[in-house]
Amino acid sequence: MVGALGGVIGAVADRLQRKHEVDLRCGISVTALEGDDVGRLRRAHLSDGSAIDVEVAVVSLGAMRNTEWLAGSGVAAGPRGIACDAGCRVFDVNGIVTDDIYAAGDVARSPHPLLDYQFLALEHWGNAVEQAEIAAHNMICAGPDRRPHLWLPMFWSTQFGVNIKSVGVPSLGDQLVVAQGALTEERFVAVYGYRGRVIAAASFDGAKWLGFYEQQIASGAPFPPEYRTVDRRTETLEPIDPAFPDPGVPREDEPRFHV
Ligand SMILES: Cc1cc2nc3c(=O)[nH]c(=O)nc-3n(C[C@H](O)[C@H](O)[C@H](O)COP(=O)(O)OP(=O)(O)OC[C@H]3O[C@@H](n4cnc5c(N)ncnc54)[C@H](O)[C@@H]3O)c2cc1C
Structure with a gap:
């Protein structure tokens, strides 16, 4: 985590x-x-x-992108996936967008406007389905009718009865504030900032607020939040370092989305 x-x-x-x-x-x-x-x-x-x-072991699997077969094909494919534009059109090895090769799902990585056009690949079932729909739509449409695939990452989990949910890209966050609730009570909403904008939110037993923060992320709302929030425990929203591990140091747990 x-x-x-x-x-x-x-x-x-x-x-x-x-x-x-x-x-x-x-x-x-x-x-x-x-x-x-x-x-x-x-x-x-x-x-x-x-x-x-031990008597039982639970094996947790990750995934590797099978792009080796594309070596020498002329498309921009590598271990991190296949680079494409937001309309799922694949880039060639020179970074020029093709018009007849499309990628969707875990293997596709495309620039996201909310992330300053950094390339984002998402590993979620719902993302693969929606991105495939966009790819299919764009294959049969003329330029002006093409649609972008601009999904926001989200995940949820339940641990010991506590609902944990996240929206946006917390791992990009350079600062964090606890906007509602308190960490000590295991009931809170933490909001992540990236270069002065709201980039993500994570909640423990506070999922009902994440729709609001999803809008904040989509509209590029300023960080730290300037509004008053419900269930705020401190008078100041003092940003702190979210303490992400150094990306240069290999880890055994990888997030399910990659920038
Ligand atoms: C252990 C695990 C748990 C997960 N749990 C969840 C979850 O709870 N919720 C969720 O939303 N997502 C979950 N995911 C992620 C989800 O499974 C993926 O995001 C989703 O399957 C992506 O769909 P896809 O079609 O892009 O890729 P895939 O489902 O990986 O399909 C790609 C297919 O291409 C085939 N293939 C590869 N190379 C070639 C080739 N050269 N020629 C022909 N075929 C080829 C592969 O065999 C595979 O069948 C989980 C993933 C893993 C590994």
Whole structure:
């Protein structure tokens, strides 16, 4: 969660897990699973040299973009995906947009106006479906009728009864304010700023507010927020560092969207 929402919110999720007696070990991985004579799982070996007795392992999978087959094809494809414009038209290796090759889904990365035209790839089922619809529409339309695909990333999860939801791109945030509620109560809305604009919001048991923040992101509302909010616990909205990990340092948890 540190990769997706930063260390400040990650610490809240950490507390939540430990409060419910989860033996949470961050920054280490499973190096081997050991079974007994009849093939039952018995032990997990960890990268810090320790081992724990276990009966069940939940394997969490990520995804890699299969773009190797496009090597030498002339399109702008690489490990981070296939570069295309907001209308899903693929760029060639020289950065010139093609007019007869389209990309959609996890593999497509395109410039997003809300992110200063940085390339964004989203790994969500709903994004793949909507982007494919846009690609199909644009294939059969003349220039002026083409539509852009400008999806905002969002995800949700429920942990120990707490609803966690995010909209926008928190990992771009250079500052964060707790606009509603309090981190200590595990009920809050944190708003992320990027170069003086609202870029994302994350809520713990506050999902009903995220539609509002979605509009704030879409309209490029100034950050820190200047309005008074409901359930505000401090008189000042003092921005703090959201504490995202250094992108240059490899991590074992990757966010489900990539800039
Ligand atoms: C473990 C896991 C859990 C997920 N959970 C969620 C979730 O809860 N909610 C959510 O919204 N999203 C979730 N996602 C993401 C979601 O699955 C993807 O965003 C979505 O499937 C993307 O659709 P897609 O069509 O772009 O790619 P894919 O579904 O990956 O389809 C691409 C297809 O292309 C095929 N292919 C690759 N290379 C070639 C080739 N050379 N020729 C022909 N075919 C090829 C692949 O075999 C694959 O079938 C999850 C992903 C993973 C890995």
